[in-house]
Amino acid sequence: MSVYELWYWPGIPGRGEFVRLALEAGRIPYRDVVMAAPDADSGMSAMLDDMEREDPAPPFAPPYLVADGMRIAQVANILAFLGDRHGLAPADPAGRYWAAQLQLTIADMVAEAHDVHHPVSVALRYEDQMPEAARRAEAFRAERMPKFLDYFERVLAVRGDWLGGATWSYADLSLFQLAEGLAFAFPQRFAAVIADRPHVAALRARVAALPELQAYLASPRRQAFSDGIFRHYPELDGVD
Amino acid sequence: MSVYELWYWPGIPGRGEFVRLALEAGRIPYRDVVMAAPDADSGMSAMLDDMEREDPAPPFAPPYLVADGMRIAQVANILAFLGDRHGLAPADPAGRYWAAQLQLTIADMVAEAHDVHHPVSVALRYEDQMPEAARRAEAFRAERMPKFLDYFERVLAVRGDWLGGATWSYADLSLFQLAEGLAFAFPQRFAAVIADRPHVAALRARVAALPELQAYLASPRRQAFSDGIFRHYPELDGVD
Known part of the structure; x- marks a missing residue:
């Protein structure tokens, strides 16, 4: 079994983080492909090329996981796969x-x-x-x-x-x-x-x-929220 | 195996229709619980009561399917279940x-x-x-x-x-x-x-x-779109 590859936008935790947490907590080896690129631009460019290549099962959007010859997209689907394969969910x-x-x-x-x-x-x-x-x-x-x-x-x-x-x-x-x-x-x-x-x-x-999760959460790989899915605009918050 | 029960809002095809199409095309017997009620109000009221009852696995929202002792919610999840159980998706x-x-x-x-x-x-x-x-x-x-x-x-x-x-x-x-x-x-x-x-x-x-699907699509059980998920407001349409 080759090491899984995770593909996701660089620079934000975003939807990729739901997958990362499962991989990390499950102690499942993986390569964070875009994050491992020399810089964000080349990583993102490689991902966009990878998404466009001919494939009978292409992802609509990141994140996607390359695992056992499959390209699995959609967070809930990736997690179902990891749950099935690595016991990260009840088996019944x-x-x-x-x-x-x-x-x-x-x-x-x-x-x-x-x-x-x-x-x-x-x-x-x-x-x-x-x-x-x-x-x-x-x-x-x-x-x-x-x-x-x-x-x-x-x-x-x-x-x-x-x-x-x-x-x-x-x-x-x-x-x-x-x-x-x-x-x-x-x-x-x-x-x-x-x-x-x-x-x-x-x-x-x-x-x-x-x-x-302690080693991961304390590492620089755990990215801070910024301008991804969760954004802090004070004018959108309030006590009620 | 008891007959499956489908629970969904009455009066609109909505998200329930994705499940109905799979049940119908798969020729899987089911009871459309709310639609079978004497009237829409009592059917809806029964569903709201059913959703609130104590249960370790309650649905967040309809549709949900009662099958083999489980209450399965979320359309994609219900369809995955039907796919697994009734061959409505590839098995590999x-x-x-x-x-x-x-x-x-x-x-x-x-x-x-x-x-x-x-x-x-x-x-x-x-x-x-x-x-x-x-x-x-x-x-x-x-x-x-x-x-x-x-x-x-x-x-x-x-x-x-x-x-x-x-x-x-x-x-x-x-x-x-x-x-x-x-x-x-x-x-x-x-x-x-x-x-x-x-x-x-x-x-x-x-x-x-x-x-x-022919018998179902021609039947009164196939509901017309109205004011559910898909709504026609001419001012929201246009050629571009």
Whole structure:
């Protein structure tokens, strides 16, 4: 088995980070192809070429994982593969579909968190869609953030320490990353919402303390949030 | 094995239709629980109660399928289950992850098509977010619709008749439904875009002609588009 290759945009944790956390916590060797390039431009250029080459199963967008001769794209799909192959999710069918279901709900919230600062078009800058972003941010803070986090709180209140089994699964790692992103992007609102969701707060702390992740989280490979999916614009945050 | 139960909002095809098409084309017996209720209100009320009951694996949102003692939510996850269990996708790992990847990309476009008319908040009516919708519609028509359909065109140009194998998979059914929805919501723009994507147009016609689907498509159970995910507001359509 050759070492897996992860392909993702350089310079942001973005959606690639959900995959990185699973690879790191699972102690699965991988090559972070674009990050390993001599510079960001050449890495990105190599990725764009790689995406365009003739292939019966091309990715629509990064991240994608090259593994066992396959090119696997879409975060939830990559994680399902890693879950199946490396035991990063329950192995029984019910547990397996449950982890996938959780991951897709996390992915939905990630997409909504992104669209707060890009409610009109990904081809425009935030500065060109600020009035729309202000309205969407208000709805995200007031309705969507509590609704999604209430759901995870409800699950954890029944299940205990982990979302999907007796130990962590890729979904727990992803919920941690989602919480980190929300705390970065909406520090005031997230602090208010998480104060009433102790199980989600505890899950976040539990993942942050996983022995398997300490070396990675302390390394320069763990990238800070900046201008990717989760962005901090003070005018989009608020206590309510 | 008990008959599967499908739970979804009454009155719209919505995301439930991607599941219905797979169940119908796969000739899998199921009970459409809410549609079978005496009236829409009591059906919806029963579903809301069902979603709130104590369960270690609750759905975040409909549709969900009750199958073999599991409650499986998220369209791509339900379809992966049906694919695994009923051969509605290639059985080898590469084909299986590929079908899931396609489905997730279809789901991304479905979500974007929805957000055209609800770019600010799902809790507001379209009439309360029309200026934002006009801008998002322009970007969706000009950038996103060609980009997504180019991707499926590229895949079909290499693969031939079907997206994922020697015969149809659930992803083909879903791409058909997506094309139907786009043709309903954006008739002018979709006609212009599809004219240059002959493989997607042919796939749509091929699924529409599947013998397995004829009885269903001609039945009253096949609901018309109205005010669900795909909505036709003439002011959001245009030739470019």
